[in-house]
Amino acid sequence: MLLSREKKTADMRGAYGDALVELGKTDPRIVCVGGDTTDSLKTKKFGDKYPERMFNVGIAEANLVSIAAGLAIAGKVAFASTYAAFIPGRAVDQIRNAICYPALNVKLVVSHGGLTVGPDGASHQQIEDFSTTRAIPNMHVVVPADAIAVKHLIKAAANTPGPFYIRLARPTTELVYAESITSDQFKVGRGNVLIDGSDATIMACGLMVEKALQAASMLKREGIFVRVVDMFTIKPIDLDLVTKCAKETGAIATAEEHNIIGGLGAAVSEVTGETYPVPIKRIGVRDTFGESSRDEEVDTLLGKYGLTAMEITRAIVEARSRIRR
Incomplete structure (x- = not known):
């Protein structure tokens, strides 16, 4: 069964943090790079569990992307996260040349995409990120529907070589998928x-x-x-x-x-x-x-x-x- 029969809500960012922790248990290559948004993106969960694999580089998005690229060159699976207003916006050059051109194993996971950022207004309502990222060769572009999908698609991204751009929503959202659904239902490149x-x-x-x-x-x-x-x-x-x-x-x-x-x-x-x-x-x-x-x-x-x-x-x-x- 695909669809949830219950009216339940969950936080995509929380699901992302939980998924990273689960991946970190079995794969020592998983590392996370944050841009001073680790509390908001819930990547702090990963940092608390695996502090030696968490790197907070501050409000420096171009550096965040480049450091993630360096970690990938060293054999890591690098998850790099901040708000959609800043990635891809402030780091397109680094995304194109440091990650996508060499097809590195970097997963850019952002939140606060679209209009539902709400109070932050037009400057932070990222509405052109799909078009920017999907035009860059070698990039995968993934947009989960709910927290259940986030859990499975983060796992799929970790197990799929190459660059990813994954956009999460800021608000707590209603679950679309049944909690019993398996990862087999979420194949990259499929609907x-x-x-x-x-x-x-x-x-x-x-x-x-x-x-x-x-x-x-x-x-x-x-x-x-x-x-x-x-x-x-x-x-x-x-x-x-x-x-x-x-x-x-x-x-x-x-x-x-x-x-x-x-x-x-x-x-x-x-x-x-x-x-x-x-x-x-x-x-x-x-x-x-x-x-x-x-x-x-x-x-x-x-x-x-x-x-x-x-x-x-x-x-x-x-x-x-x-x-x-």
């Missing part, structure tokens, strides 16, 4: 079909997966049965699954907490454009900056920018109306 349907497909990542499931329930009441895919790996995108969904359902809506330019919607459009063109509607931030909001008003902020289940349902209806009969 998970959470609900099957033949009338259209919703492909979502991160926090938008839960909203995609809500949209599917709303559409079902209208007699529209959609397939919902958690496309947690944006790069490499699951070519076979995207093409299969295009052929079998005829229309696609994508949903992401990111600019519609260069992110998940763009990746899916690129695949279908080359393999099996179908109508696509992209739900995301429409090439604009965000704004500050109180934590308790984050859902209102998402609504203002169209990142809601209702907008996904409208996108599906519009995409289906453009299917050539």
Whole structure:
């Protein structure tokens, strides 16, 4: 069983810290590099358990990336973490040349991506990181939907050679996946079909997966049965699954907490454009900056920018109306 039947919430950052501790027990190569955000990213859990393998370099993101690269050259599996506003933003050169060009075993795990940073406002609401990182050769780009997915995808990243960019959310989020799910369900470069349907497909990542499931329930009441895919790996995108969904359902809506330019919607459009063109509607931030909001008003902020289940349902209806009969 894939989906959780209980309404439970959990913290992605806490799951990340726990996953690092578990990996550290069996793999002495695991090290962690922090950018003065170890409390917030919960990597302090790893540092408390394995202090000789924890390196806090302060507010110096370019150094953080370069030090992680050096550790990888020395044979370590280096997890480097801070906020999405600072990586990739302040260290693109180092990410490109020090990590991705030599294809080093560095895993960049960031939090506070998207609009749900809330009070920190536009300067810290990272909405262009998917497009930046997926354009760099050798980089994997992964966006977990919940804390359960984080646990399994951190393990998958540790066991997959090469550079990773993994984006976590700041808020505590509702669990999408059943706690009993196994790591076999989370293959890098694949997506998970959470609900099957033949009338259209919703492909979502991160926090938008839960909203995609809500949209599917709303559409079902209208007699529209959609397939919902958690496309947690944006790069490499699951070519076979995207093409299969295009052929079998005829229309696609994508949903992401990111600019519609260069992110998940763009990746899916690129695949279908080359393999099996179908109508696509992209739900995301429409090439604009965000704004500050109180934590308790984050859902209102998402609504203002169209990142809601209702907008996904409208996108599906519009995409289906453009299917050539």
